[in-house]
Amino acid sequence: MTQEQHFDVAAYALGVLDQRDAERFEDHLIDCPACAIELESLLPVVDILSDVDADALVATEQSRRDGLMLKSMIGEVKRERRRANSRRLYSLAAAVVVFAMLSIGALFAGGKWLGTEPASPGTNQQAATKSTKSIDPLPLADGGIGIGGTPLPGKVLTATDARTGVTAAVGYEPKDFGTQVSFMVSNVKGKDGPLLCELVAVPVKGQEQVLSTWVVGEKGWGTAAAREVPGLVGVTSLAPEDIAHVIVRAVDPKTGEKQNLVRVP
Structure with a gap:
């Protein structure tokens, strides 16, 4: 210059x-x-x-x-x-x-973005900036433990179906809009191709709600061929205390026939 x-x-x-x-x-x-x-x-x-x-x-x-x-x-x-x-x-x-x-x-x-100050030593930055109005990403360290030691937000419940062998961990976290349902599903095996699944919330009173749908590949989730167990998130307008249980189902894309894989709790 x-x-x-x-x-x-x-x-x-x-x-x-x-x-x-x-x-x-x-x-x-x-x-x-x-x-x-x-x-x-x-x-x-x-x-x-x-x-x-x-x-x-x-x-x-x-x-x-x-x-x-x-x-x-x-x-x-x-x-x-x-x-x-x-x-x-x-x-x-x-x-x-x-x-x-x-x-x-x-x-x-400088550790500042939109007026957020850096966390002091020993402070959980994620917990300090949490809002009950938004969906939290996975994983969060202030909840219970899901599959494989992965933390899930909120109150965490787990269950394994004796018939299918499928395990699910579900975390309920109350929000202003209802409940965030964070979940992980393991030992799910694809049959003759990708397996369509859905997470359904069954309320104490009223009709069940489909909270999330996803596809499991041919190698499955949490199996010997595919050990990774992704963390997923669904939301519902129901409060946590109004949810009797949630069900993970497999859906036949051709016939629409549904099979329960695991119920929590």
Whole structure:
């Protein structure tokens, strides 16, 4: 970066730099907030100059020679302004984007985002910023333990079906909108292809609700061929105390026939 490049702002704004110097200045502009700010302040001046009546202005000049030079300069500004205006604006926009990205990076580096202060030592940051109005991602460390030691939010219940061998862990967490139901299902085997499943909430009173649907691949979930057990989330308008139990079902995509895999509790 050279001192001369700082002096090129006005010439660049007027569009009188040649292509080589203009490109050199644009490279400098990306890394120089001072020049970007100065360029932005000069753009209205350039717009005013382009609208000046050169002939009327020259008539007021005492010196014919000076008047001809001024007329030539204003004419050049008008011609170059149309060619360079878009280029200047794109360069200025690029500089603004770079500075914005750097500012965002500084916010992250300082541990602040939208006014959230870094957690003090020993504080669970997730628990400190939790809201009962939103769905929490999995896993969370302030609930019970699900399958394989994975934590689930809220009150966690587990069950294994003796007939199918399927195990499910379900966490109930009260929310403003009802209940978030976080769950994990293990030892689910695909039969002749992907298996369509659904999680159903059975209320103490009223009709059952389908909270979530998903597909288990041919290798299954929590099996010898596929040991991973994903954590899923469903929601219901029911309060936790209004849910009698939940059921994991397999659904035949062709016939619609349903089979209960496990009930919790």
